[in-house]
Amino acid sequence: MNEELTGYQGPATMEKITSLAKRRGFVFQSSEIYGGQNGAWDYGPLGIELKNRIAQTWWKEMTQLHDNIVGLDAAILMHPRTWEASGHVENFTDPLVDCKKCKTRFRADQIPEKNLAEKQCPECGGELTNTRKFNLMFKTHIGPAEDSASIIYLRPETAQGIYVNYKNIIQSNRMKIPFGIAQIGKAFRNEIVTKNFIFRTCEFEQMEMQFFVKPGTDEEWFNTWREQRWQYYEKLGVKTNYLRWHRHGPDELAHYAKDAYDIEYLVPMGWRELEGVHNRTNYDLSRHTEFSGKDLQYIDQDNNNDRYIPFIIETSAGLTRTLLMLLCDAYDEEKVVNEKNPGAPEGTAGSTEEWRTVLRFHPGIAPVTVAVLPLMKKDGLAELAESIRSELKEDFATDYDQAGAIGRRYRRQDEAGTPFCVTIDYQSKDDGTITLRFRDSMEQVRIPRAGLAERIRQEIKEYKRIK
Helix, strand or coil: CCCCCCCCCCCCCHHHHHHHHHHCCCEEECCHHHCCCCCCEEECHHHHHHHHHHHHHHHHHHHHCCCCEEECCCCCECCHHHHHHHCHHHHCEEEEEEECCCCCEEEHHHCCHHHHHHCECCCCCCEECCCEEEECCEEEECCCCCCHHHEEEECCCCHHHHHHCHHHHHHHHCCCCCEEEEEEEEEECCCCCCCCCCCCCCEEEEEEEEEEECCCCHHHHHHHHHHHHHHHHHHCCCCHHHEEEEECCCCCCCCCCCEEEEEEEEECCEEEEEEEEEECCCHHHHHHHHHHCCCCCEEECCCCCEEECCEEEEEEEEHHHHHHHHHHHHEEEEEECCCCCCCCCCCCCCCCCEEEEEECCCCCCCCCCEEEEECCCCCCHHHHHHHHHHHHCCCCCEEECCCCCHHHHHHHHHHHCCCEEEEECHHHHHHCEEEEEECCCCCEEEEEHHHHHHHHHHHHHCCCCCC
């Protein structure tokens, strides 16, 4: 590659991802005008569209495509005993140390062992405090009095809302094992260290599915869900050579887990957890039975009313982590040569030698599916373009751009990850055809306006990533 060409700055880095995210309106620092709030981020116009597409795609995958999985939206505020039963009050802690000199705070398990043993700060060499446990739950009070009886927690995970509603869903929806309950919702963790953009934050969203199975069938279902969750990322068009499985060793397993695997993705800062698939055994329902005094056994009416506490296979993914992964996965820079627009006057094509930044999102999750671009603002082209957009926006997320040279407008849409551009020119007025331009290949084809929506639907259905 000739790196002296204008615009090229090397492969993707977190600095490039964060810069693009702000420049194009994906993600902003929360409360930025006041200096920003650590561990909190706001999702702009393109960011919320992408986030919603990811959530909708996951929801369809988990509920619409499975006859035995239903949805739930549980409250963020739950009875405090919930978190005693789940083990979060006792066990949901990280080891914390502070530097007495530079005041930097560290998770003790994430600094070199030598520094921890010598109580030496890895940043400035100052003395470290003794290690102490730090509970990650946000604690607050409910009601007018702030005393021990009014303590309540912002939920640190969404799974417990599923467990405490498991019997309600069996009874109201006549569910039979095996079955699952899916939920997307906010969770809150008072992280010691928040870093790497939106990867680790205090406020985030989870996409979790808890699958209830008969004891003895759990290992088979565990392997089934591992396979299905890997296939999901393949359907999203994610680069599979950037994905891998990580199995939890004995020292990594959570107190409730029999077995656990993480799907990891190679983001610019290294391999990081994207989604976990866990065999949680019957730990959670057994604990809630003990703490609530309610019988949470499943009654198998098809098998002589056999009673048992189900095992649970969990799939748990972070919505905002998935968004970051897809930004990194889609990011590309490439040389552009001789991109022209059929029917355009001379001088309106893009430069013959430049680098373009492009987000290669799968069209099914792209924040904008199709952009409508009139070649000129005059001579009725803008009005024609607006009428075409009105037709398309019934079925697709659309954008409209009439400012600047057509090549520059293509570049703006490439940076936003828009898979299709529709260009309206003078020929469009004469014969009713338009130019459909493809983001990944930059190929441009002339087709009748009447067949545009169906062509886009077909292209989305048959989409294959080419790079």
